[in-house]
Amino acid sequence: MTSSLNSINQQFIDNLNRVIDRLNTDQLDISSGVRMRQLADQPDQVSSLLQARAALAASQQVSTNLGNVKTEVDTAEQALQSAVQLFDQVQTLGAQGATGTQTAGARATLASQLQSIERQFVGIANTNIQGRYVFSGDTDQTAPYNYDSTQTNPVSAYQGADSTRVVLDPNGSTFPVALTAQQIFDANDPSGNVFSALNGLVTALQNNDEAAIQTSVNGLSTVATYLNNQLAFYGNTQDQIASATDYAKTQQTQIQAQISNLEDTDMTSAILDLTQAQTQEQAALGARAQIPRTTLFDFLA
Structure with a gap:
């Protein structure tokens, strides 16, 4: 019985932690306006982002040169x-x-x-x-x-x-x-x-x-x-x-x-996901509160 209860508790904690991680990520994305803050955030987009930044720098240098020549x-x-x-x-x-x-x-x-x-x-x-x-x-x-x-x-x-x-x-x-x-x-x-x-x-x-x-x-x-x-x-x-x-x-x-499309936060999606995560967190905590807390002493009474 103890092993079964511990397994259920651990699963609940793991699921709750995943929801909390989502909440933290969504809140940070929304507050910073950026969803790619480090390479690990969007590894599949890193190459495209670096190429775009290089292209922007090159174009800006061309503009500077044109201004000087003008x-x-x-x-x-x-x-x-x-x-x-x-x-x-x-x-x-x-x-x-x-x-x-x-x-x-x-x-x-x-x-x-x-x-x-x-x-x-x-x-x-x-x-x-x-x-x-x-x-x-x-x-x-x-x-x-x-x-x-x-x-x-x-x-x-x-x-x-x-x-x-x-x-x-x-x-x-x-x-x-x-x-x-x-x-x-x-x-x-x-x-x-x-x-x-x-x-x-x-x-x-x-x-x-x-x-x-x-x-x-x-x-x-x-x-x-x-x-x-x-x-x-x-x-x-x-x-x-x-x-x-x-x-x-x-x-x-x-x-x-x-x-911007590569690194900026999609506010609509982030806010929607934040709302869903908050709902899931509240539902999980509410459901957990309804579980009877039976102990060995209850069976001995």
Whole structure:
């Protein structure tokens, strides 16, 4: 009899402990909002959770990189906006110089104004942000050009390097984010060489050579078109960065939802299970209280 009673008691205690464990787990899940607090809680979900967290970290790093590049690209785009507007002045001054009624002195004055503009172009080419020359390619600690007004060609040779910089899109592809000052202002093709066009026009005006002036002025429109195309590159890059940034935000929202599904508490299920466990605990204790407590002395009475 004693052995049988002990067995029943032990079974009751074991069952009650399991219910209490459920209660404790449910209460902790609800209070913390997290059901996966350690690897042993959901061992079959650990791999998926680690992969999701790694994907989130990678996407967040891409967003950071895009933000850094955006600052540089915006600065470069604004610089080229200024360059395009400045070249409009070159065309205006060139047209004035090509007028047949202009005197040699007036043309010399126009040439001086154009030299000042050329110096401004060098300043634009040497645009610097946070210690980096944005148009120097991969050698961004070196200014692309020097300017020496005592030289026949006052603009030095390009001092930078090619640009190989790309940024990672969250979809896994990459796209270039920079042009060099040489590509923009100093192309090998004369139709895309701002400095060559300026120098040719300045020389023609200084020499009061009407034919050379007209030839130089006629070539300015193709240079202007080329310069606008370089500006368009940065406008397109801005659009790519904006699109990639939006994509990354959406991607991160989706990954965070995946992580939440893996580790966060399902409140509805947890509360329901807590209620059921409380009911089972109360029922078990109530039933146990109804069991007659018969002892050996009861039989001897």
